[in-house]
Amino acid sequence: MRKCAVVASVAYAILVAGASSSDGQSFPTYRPPHMADGHPDLNGIWQAMVTANWDLQDHEAQARPHPEIMGEYGAGPAGQSIVEGGEIPYLPSALQKKKQNFEKRATVDVSSDKRWHELGDPELKCYMPGVPRATYMPFPFRIVQGSSPYILIAYEYASATRTIRMNTKQEAPTPSWMGWSRGHWEGDTLVVDVTGFREETWLDRAGDYHSEGLHVVERYTPASPYHLMYEATVEDPQVYSRPWKISFPLYRRMEKNVQLLEFKCASFAEELLYGGFSKQAAK
């Protein structure tokens, strides 16, 4: 009993020392436990709490497409921008495309191979989310870090995965949805350089987008046993006037026996994509 009391008071002291006077302050200095290779252990299930998947920038709560069917189910939450400085620095010519994307975000037309990807948010169609969007989708992901030169990130959304190749100079062999991830450690921070993207992924449901020239540098830094700080610098000279940065914490999922479940959403998007080609519909 006495031991418990001592532990509790020490814990409280740490809490008080570490806690800040208001919400959302930075974390106190943290030295994470290390694995056998001397690097921090990032293993676990993590999830973002931000609403950036609806919009990276400031957004008010609002109805989304087809409120006449969806009611409140279709509405999105309000949220504060996670973009440093608030705004994504689009080139003037590129901003127009973002607006068009937004207007057509819930429109799909797969009747032509060539125009297959022109309309609609790829998320609506259950396509792989790309990076950094995968990190702030409202789904958890697991980091699998062992003793090989590869770290796997398995995302619940769409069962998407990406492999981070450590300390390699090899260039992307071909464009891909999740990009080509090369990692290295800077102190306790895992730095991941991601290139080799397909141009079709979007950054959110607001139509924010990029070209195939997208270059993302991510930083994962342990901030406590239960938090990773995540930062991503986004660069794409064809679309943005300068590199820009997002940052937010990732939270360790702590529920007892929590595990990634399946969200194989291809089966949820089929009716939207292909229903118009079925026998009854075509008549």
Added chain:
Amino acid sequence: MEASVNRRRSEITEDQMNRFSIAIFMVVPVVLIAQAPPAASPATPSKPGAAAAKKAAPKAKVSPSAVLRTPWGDPDLQGVWNDATSTPLQRPNGSISSKDVLSDEEAAEFQAQLANDLSRDRRDGGADADVNRAYNEHWMDARRLKITSDHRTSLIVDPPDGRIPPTVPLSPEREEARAARAAANARFNAGLPDSYKDMSLPVRCVIRTDSPPYLPTIYNNDFQIFQSPGHVVIAPEMIHSARIIPVDGTPHLSKNLHQWLGDSRGHWEGTTLVVETTNFRSDDGVIFQNANPDTFRITERFTRVDADTLNYEFTVSDPTTWTRPWTARIPWTKIDPKEQMYEYACHEDNYDIVHFLSGARIREKKGETK
């Protein structure tokens, strides 16, 4: 009826393969059991030959030097592995049916015959065959033209005859479901699918050979194994699903939760990773040969037998589908990590679903029927 049950998955994949052969860029789900000739009537199981009965396939031997360990003490299975082979799941009929393991000379002949049968670069089958084979060797895994290094005549090691056991009578509901599925397949194969629902899960890019048991196919036979303390994760090249296998003693999911890939739990028996998978969804095509999800059991065993070989063995049982459990063994070969494992975006560019459906609608307008 029972014969069709026994060959069900191979029929689906073979038929749908033929449809796909024309579409160069479409990815194809073909399980190699399609190569196995039809079973003799499953009601009268083929008797194992005397030779086969005497000598069961040799047990995998683990060389002591192969027991590599991770820094946290688990056997180390990390790496990229490939399971392609031409050895059929089921032992072919004919003179070979009495042998489970071949001599070097017989093995060379068996391999040459299989390679010839499987080759999609042959041009000796007439116009129709040529069109199907336009989806040629360029797109295929060349490793699939070699038999397993242990010279077995089938991947199935039990029962001793190397064949999937006979089936038991199915419930009327399951017979009905199979008939409905067969009708959907017939529409698809006739080029007149009513909707995407007439297509199989692999064609729809929902699951392919990323679901256990893992069987060799025509391409994308790579599996990258990742490990961390408490977890083993298998990332197959065929679709991108990572199969996360806790080895930390946590319990299975509640019986109310079902998944396409099921729910896996592993433990170590010596140097072998033993994986039990439960909680499969009941959708058509999720479980091998549409066994019954309520009674289906699968146990997989992964054993690293030397630096470059991982023995993969699975045992499946379902008393409401087969008369007895059966076991297959497939050696996995370590590949050079420089040999790139690519992202497999199956659903994202699945143009052929639209091609199939719009083609069917045009044919209907012309008055064509199957």
